[in-house]
Amino acid sequence: MLITELKQKDDVLSLIKGKALVISCIGCKEVYFPVTEAEELHKELLAGGNVSAVITTDYICNPENLKLQLKKHMDKVEAAEILLVFSCGVGVQTVAELYPNKAVFAACDTYPLPGHQGITPLEPECDQCAECHLSDTAGICPITACSKGLLNGQCGGSKNGMCEVDKDMECGWERIYRRLEKLGLLDSLLYPAKIRNYIAIAGAGANASES
Amino acid sequence: MRITELFDRGEFVLTTEVGPPKGFHLDHLLHEVKEYLGDITAVNVTDNQSSVMRLGSLATCKAIKDIGVNSIFQITCRDRNRLALQSDLLSAAYFGIDNLLLLTGDYTTLGDTPQAKPVFDLDSVSLIHAVKQLESGIDLGGNELDGDPPKFAKGAVVSPCSDSVDVQLAKMERKVAAGAEYFQTQAVFEPEKFFEFMEKAKQFNVPVMLGVIILKNAGMANFMNNNIAGINVPPDIIEELKADPEKTKAGITGVEITARIIKECRDYCQGVHIMALGWEKLVPDLLRESNLVS
Numbered sequence: 001m002l003i004t005e006l007k008q009k010d011d012v013l014s015l016i017k018g019k020a021l022v023i024s025c026i027g028c029k030e031v032y033f034p035v036t037e038a039e040e041l042h043k044e045l046l047a048g049g050n051v052s053a054v055i056t057t058d059y060i061c062n063p064e065n066l067k068l069q070l071k072k073h074m075d076k077v078e079a080a081e082i083l084l085v086f087s088c089g090v091g092v093q094t095v096a097e098l099y100p101n102k103a104v105f106a107a108c109d110t111y112p113l114p115g116h117q118g119i120t121p122l123e124p125e126c127d128q129c130a131e132c133h134l135s136d137t138a139g140i141c142p143i144t145a146c147s148k149g150l151l152n153g154q155c156g157g158s159k160n161g162m163c164e165v166d167k168d169m170e171c172g173w174e175r176i177y178r179r180l181e182k183l184g185l186l187d188s189l190l191y192p193a194k195i196r197n198y199i200a201i202a203g204a205g206a207n208a209s210e211s
Numbered sequence: 212m213r214i215t216e217l218f219d220r221g222e223f224v225l226t227t228e229v230g231p232p233k234g235f236h237l238d239h240l241l242h243e244v245k246e247y248l249g250d251i252t253a254v255n256v257t258d259n260q261s262s263v264m265r266l267g268s269l270a271t272c273k274a275i276k277d278i279g280v281n282s283i284f285q286i287t288c289r290d291r292n293r294l295a296l297q298s299d300l301l302s303a304a305y306f307g308i309d310n311l312l313l314l315t316g317d318y319t320t321l322g323d324t325p326q327a328k329p330v331f332d333l334d335s336v337s338l339i340h341a342v343k344q345l346e347s348g349i350d351l352g353g354n355e356l357d358g359d360p361p362k363f364a365k366g367a368v369v370s371p372c373s374d375s376v377d378v379q380l381a382k383m384e385r386k387v388a389a390g391a392e393y394f395q396t397q398a399v400f401e402p403e404k405f406f407e408f409m410e411k412a413k414q415f416n417v418p419v420m421l422g423v424i425i426l427k428n429a430g431m432a433n434f435m436n437n438n439i440a441g442i443n444v445p446p447d448i449i450e451e452l453k454a455d456p457e458k459t460k461a462g463i464t465g466v467e468i469t470a471r472i473i474k475e476c477r478d479y480c481q482g483v484h485i486m487a488l489g490w491e492k493l494v495p496d497l498l499r500e501s502n503l504v505s
Contacts, residue, residue, distance in 0.1 A: 147318060148329065152336035152389075153382035155315045156370045156397060159440040165318040177378045189381055193340035193389045195293070195333060195351065 002128055003032045004088050004108040006041060012084070015105040015135055016045065021080035022054040022107075023070075023095060025061075025087035032113075038086050041107070045084070052076050060091040063098055077102075089126030089134060089141060096139020097124065103183055104139035106132040112201055130200035136188050138179035145172030151194040212281055213309050213364035214253050215392050218418040224482030225503060226283060226395065226420060227494060228255035229275075231266035237274050243491045244280055250495065250504045253281040253310055255395075255484070259290060262322025269299055272308045283366065284308050287316025292332040293341065293351050300345055304361030312366040312395065313338045336382070336389045339365055343390035367391040369419075370441030371408035372401050379441075380411055387415045395484040396422040397441040400448060402475040409479045418481035423472055425465040425490050425497065429453045462493045470500035477501075 004027070006012070022045060027033035045051040053076050057069040070077055077083070082103045085092045088110040096104040112128035125144040133142055133151065143149040147165035154173035157164030161174045180186050217224050227248055229240055248254055254275055258268040272282040284303050286296065303311070315338075319329040333341060341351050348360040367386045373379045383394070394412075399405045399421055412419060424442075426432055429452040432444035448468055452459050459465065473483055483503065487494055498504045 148315065148331045148334070150315065150331070150334045152334050153385050154375065154378045155334075156368060156373070156379075157317065157440050158373070158375060158378070160374055164440060165320060171375075174375055174378060177375070177381060181377075186381070189385070190388070193337045193385070195337045195340070 002030060002088050002126075003111040003113055004034065004086075005111065005130075006034055006037055006086075006108055007106070007132070009041060009044070012041065012107045013045070013048070015084060015107075016048060016050045016082065018050065018081040018103075019079060020045075020051045020082035020084050021073075021076050022051055022084045022086065023060060024054055024056045025085075025091045026056055026058050027087075028059055028061075031088050033087075038107075042086075051084070052079060060085070060087055061094050063094055066094060066098060089128070089132055090124060092132070092134045093124040093126070093139055093141060096134070100179065101183070103185060105135040106139075108132065128201070129196065131197060133194070136191055137176045138183065138185065138188075140172060140176045140179065142172060142176065145175060147172075151196065153189065213362070214281070214283070214366075215364040215418075217252060218393060218481055222252075223477075223503070224252045224418070224420060225250065225485070225498070226253050226255055226482065227251050227485040227487055227491070228257060228285075229271075229491070230257045230260050231268065231271040233263070233265050235266055237266070237271065240271070241274060241278055244275055245278060247491045247494050248280065250498055251280075251485075252482075253283050255283040255285055255312055258285045258287045258314075258316070259322070260317075262289065262317045262319050262324070264322070264324050269303055269306070269308070272303070273306045276306065276308060281310065282308060283310040283312050285312045285314060286338065287314045288331050288333045288335070288338055289316030289319060290327075290330055292330055296333060296338060297341060297345060297350055300342060300363075301356075301361065304363075309362065310364045310366065311342060312368065313342065313391070314368060335367060336385045339367060339386055339389040339391050365390055365392045367394055368397065369394050369412070370397040371412075372397065372399055372404045372443055373441040376404075376408060376411075380408075383412065383415065387417055391417065393418045393420065393481075395420045398422045398424040398435075398486060399472060399476065400442065400444045402472060405476050406479055420482035420484040421473065421476045421480040422484045422486065423469045424486045424488060425462065425469050425493055426452055427462070427465060427488075427490070428456075428459055462490055462496075465490070466493055466497050466500055469497055473497075473501040473503070 042054045060066045086107045092106045109132045110128045111130045127143040158171035163169045256268045256271045272284045275282040315335040319327045369383045435442045
């Protein structure tokens with residue numbers, strides 16, 4: 001079970017710097033999703049003028065389902081520079097994998113809730129860190145795609161683009177950098193030093209509703 | 212003494228690196244420091260280098276300081292969370308150890324205790340930020356320190372010959388933004404690559420110390436090429452090491468190669484960092500052959 005919460009409104013609005021499309025996952029049995037609050041924010045985003053539409057569907061974490069759901073909206077997907085995703089971290093990463101030429105941003109933070117994880121596909125992985133970093137890192141999670149879970153860039157251990165810890169695994173930060181480079185978004189790596197906040201996930205669900 | 216003061220004065224800074232023993236006897240290490248490293252500005256002390264458990268870096272720095280030699284406290288984020296790291300930084304300040312080299316650290320499974328929990332609560336960038344914050348009198352929890360805050364020379368590393376040098380430069384930029392004041396590099400065997408790197412790195416306006424390793428034999432070079440990120444020993448150097456095995460065994464070839472690299476790169480950097488890897492006794496010869504001492 002996961003809980004998603006919307007990021008601060010101003011943070012979400014600041015992500016829309018060009019033509020955008022919102023993809024909103026109404027969740028699954030395994031994810032609690034703040035439907036009403038999301039809908040209010042969708043309205044505000046549409047009123048801003050840069051968002052062409054809000055496509056609401058479920059199970060966007062399943063790439064086949066996502067492709068099917070977006071088929072009839074391909075004109076809007078193609079016209080958009082930015083895909084703003086309302087979902088858990090798995091959904092955001094699935095959209096980013098499917099559309100490598102789009103800037104994919106996250107509108108939600110994902111919190112863990114101990115117990116049954118449900119049937120949500122876990123590839124790509126979301127660490128449920130409660131402070132989603134995917135908007136800064138080209139939709140590739142620096143926690144699960146990097147063996148050390150580094151938030152501030154590549155360590156010195158990458159060789160030929162592969163990780164020093166698991167030589168069969170691509171260096172996550174190499175992937176993040178290459179994708180940002182391709183998107184012309186390398187400036188998004190100029191954020192101040194990031195440090196994880198473990199209190200956000202201490203006691204998980206209980207704290208989530210207060211934060 | 213903070214080595215940043217020397218950079219500020221325009222001095223060419225020489226550092227080397229020693230690894231504490233697996234045990235608590237420092238006589239041999241201190242003897243080598245006294246005997247061979249007299250012309251060195253400051254001696255780096257590694258922190259459980261290559262994830263191998265050893266005597267602590269801080270204690271060794273203190274012992275080196277006590278024999279009158281300046282040291283650089285290397286700190287990695289692999290073994291300690293932010294409480295322990297900040298606490299050790301304050302301990303260093305108490306001992307008067309004011310040179311730091313701040314690293315993320317190798318992964319636990321690469322060392323001699325692969326069962327250990329990898330910490331990485333902070334990383335090199337956030338550790339630099341933490342030091343800067345302590346220097347402002349506030350810890351990472353936002354709490355005030357008692358009395359005057361500490362002041363350190365904040366060093367970091369970068370890999371100029373990495374096969375992803377642009378990704379390394381992006382990280383270097385983040386380290387500088389977080390407060391890094393000088394850099395030591397991974398070992399360089401390809402001066403051309405170093406020149407290209409420095410051309411791009413000069414925009415950051417921080418002193419960079421050329422990293423060098425004294426090669427012991429061709430096997431060592433091949434091993435590093437296959438296993439160590441950011442190091443590439445070109446074939447002509449490997450041939451040079453093979454040419455006269457006795458000369459290579461005596462360290463003469465390694466010193467010649469390293470001195471040549473230092474002389475080629477000297478005008479492009481603000482200092483040299485020598486990784487002797489057990490061949491500390493060759494450091495005086497290397498400094499002479501590189502024209503770094505008369």
